[in-house]
Amino acid sequence: MRKVPSANLKWIEKEIPLLEEEGVLDSAAAERLHCYYEEQTVPVSGTSWALTAFSILGALLIGAGIILLFAHNWDMLTRETRVILSFSPLLIGSLLSLAALLAGGKTALRESAGLFHAIAIGGSTALVGQTYHLPSDTPMFLLTWALLTLPLVFLLSSTGAFFIYLALISSWSAVAQDTYGQAAAFWVLLLPALLCLMIRVHRKPLEQSTLLSAWGW
Numbered sequence: 001m002r003k004v005p006s007a008n009l010k011w012i013e014k015e016i017p018l019l020e021e022e023g024v025l026d027s028a029a030a031e032r033l034h035c036y037y038e039e040q041t042v043p044v045s046g047t048s049w050a051l052t053a054f055s056i057l058g059a060l061l062i063g064a065g066i067i068l069l070f071a072h073n074w075d076m077l078t079r080e081t082r083v084i085l086s087f088s089p090l091l092i093g094s095l096l097s098l099a100a101l102l103a104g105g106k107t108a109l110r111e112s113a114g115l116f117h118a119i120a121i122g123g124s125t126a127l128v129g130q131t132y133h134l135p136s137d138t139p140m141f142l143l144t145w146a147l148l149t150l151p152l153v154f155l156l157s158s159t160g161a162f163f164i165y166l167a168l169i170s171s172w173s174a175v176a177q178d179t180y181g182q183a184a185a186f187w188v189l190l191l192p193a194l195l196c197l198m199i200r201v202h203r204k205p206l207e208q209s210t211l212l213s214a215w216g217w
Helices: 006-021 027-039 049-072 079-103 107-131 138-155 159-180 185-202
Strands: none
Touching (some): 006 027, 079 107, 107 159, 159 185
């Protein structure tokens, strides 16, 4: 069955009364035509590719800029100040994610919040570890970052967070294979990502079930 974008429905609703006034359609035919198009309407995201792309780019630049700013002045700060600054990106990311959830399904806000929050998780984890001089454990760091990022994939339906999670578990598998001699847990870590992808695709009509459209792009 052919689907009609919701944006076109407004034009159709304006045209049907005009056609009825001109005698092209009678009242019964006009009503049937209106019902026909209304039943086949699909929602269209009001967010453009450009807005979403710039939101993602902005989140990346801001997140990276904050972490680089902290790193440049890190040695001059007290431990208490370092702890506060370590958690500040995570707090900002949490507030952005909360705002995105409260705002509904705005793609640009979800993507920028999800991406910034995911970067903030890794940055804050690394900064806390450096502040308290925790033993370096790259596989555990990547695994912790991935697991803390996973809720963002489901809560925000963020494509950026989704790909960051995939990158993290792939990186973990490579490092774990080198460190521990095996990385079989990768397939377990991959299951939530596949589940999330299946849920998103299932919610979309068959003809729109692509990876990007499943996330509202």
